[in-house]
Amino acid sequence: MKLRDYMRLSWDQLNRRKVVTALCALGISIGSAAIIVALAVGESAAYYTDKEMKSFLKTDEITIRNEENNQGQAPEGDSQGSAGASATAASPNAITNQKLDLIRGLPHVKAVASFQRMGHYFFALDDGKIGNFELIATDLDTLVKFGNEFQQGGSSDVENTIIISPGAAMGLFDEQGEKNRRKQMQQNPNDQEMWKAMRELEKIPTPLYQKQISVMQEHPANTAKQQTQIPVRVTGVLKKPDGMSSDTVMYYKQAYVSHALAKKIREASQASGQAPDGNPVSMQESYSEVLVKVDQTSNLEAVEKQIQKLRLNTQNNLHQEERMEGQFVIMRIVFLGIGLFILFIASISIVVAMTMSTYQRRRQIGIMKVLGANLAQIRNMFIVESALLGLLGGLLGILLSYWVVWGINAILFMTGEIQPGENNQILFISSWILPTGMFFAIMTGVLSGIYPAVKASRTDALTAIKRE
Structure with a gap:
């Protein structure tokens, strides 16, 4: 069979099991979104910290x-x-x-x-x-x-x-104004409102x-x-x-x-x-x-x-830059580990869903074997199906990650962390992060589908047809 045939058969199976497909894709999307957001947090923190550091430590x-x-x-x-x-x-x-x-x-x-x-x-x-x-x-x-x-x-x-x-x-004052300020400070050393007003005058x-x-x-x-x-x-x-x-x-x-x-x-x-x-x-x-x-x-x-x-x-200040780069490498590894852990949890749901699918499709597998399908074709069909699940989950994860990043920036803007007139985003997603998130999503699907694929290829054709 050609790849187009595998894709058509796999899509038909995913379309038949809409609820299971949606749940599995949702699990992968959460994991891939976690990886994308985590890498975006590390990348944004590294960018702005490096920018701030270079403005003071050239x-x-x-x-x-x-x-x-x-x-x-x-x-x-x-x-x-x-x-x-x-x-x-x-x-x-x-x-x-x-x-x-x-x-x-x-x-x-x-x-x-x-x-x-x-x-x-x-x-x-x-x-x-x-x-x-x-x-x-x-x-x-x-x-x-x-x-x-x-x-x-x-x-x-x-x-x-x-x-x-x-x-x-x-904070420029004439001589008389300076004397008046000092006199007021000496007379009211504990008046916080007066001190606040004096500080505001010094900003003029x-x-x-x-x-x-x-x-x-x-x-x-x-x-x-x-x-x-x-x-x-x-x-x-x-x-x-x-x-x-x-x-x-x-x-x-x-x-x-x-x-x-x-x-x-x-x-x-x-x-x-x-x-x-x-x-x-x-x-x-x-x-x-x-x-x-x-x-x-x-x-x-x-x-x-x-x-x-x-x-x-x-x-x-090169040693300062090298030290900061080492710290950000550790930060990215930690964030990546969190995302991979979530994907691992999501992969378990795929393994369970695909394994259940092999039992539900034993008659189909048996008929395919009787018609001449070999073990490799059976395995490839299940792996392509799980890879499609990973692809769907990855696409949903990209959308979810953009929503999360937009929400974080909106919260920072409302709390005043982003000042008016500045770039209205603190957290951003670099172009290299999206393919990384998609890669992990598809690989999660492929690796999760290996065991069900092997299980399906070992199904005895005659026994499966008789039981059905």
């Missing part, structure tokens, strides 16, 4: 830290005086401009950005409002290359410009784009002497980083200036004799850290080895 970046600067040693500097001590006092492990030029020329290096953390500064507007941020010197045109996006404006080559994070524009942003602000070391109210103020213009406001909640963005107060402007600010600090944190300022500052972006994660280790030959201290 796996295509190498961080070079200046440990010599942390130990109080002064490394050699650049031609502009923004990074370093004299060559005679330099440490061989120092980050120098010569080494950075060599790193930029390495294969697979896309971008190099140097950073110098200058501490916390205050700034004032013309209307008297005062804010604060952590000041960081860097090459402003490299911010975009390292994943930063602008909400307004962008980097500029104009002198005395600054780029701020969104949190730096929040002040438009700073294209505004001129004055950067200073200390709060105007905390010093009796005249302090130097550096006027700068805000040419860019960064977007909120991915994964950062709206409640924590107000604490993300950073500002970026060029190394040339950083030198001018340090000179002003040197003239006053005080650093932002109360320590004397050295005119021979060094880079705090350097970020190196490679074209592909697979090339990161090779680039890092080349950088280490320059006697620089490096680190990356």
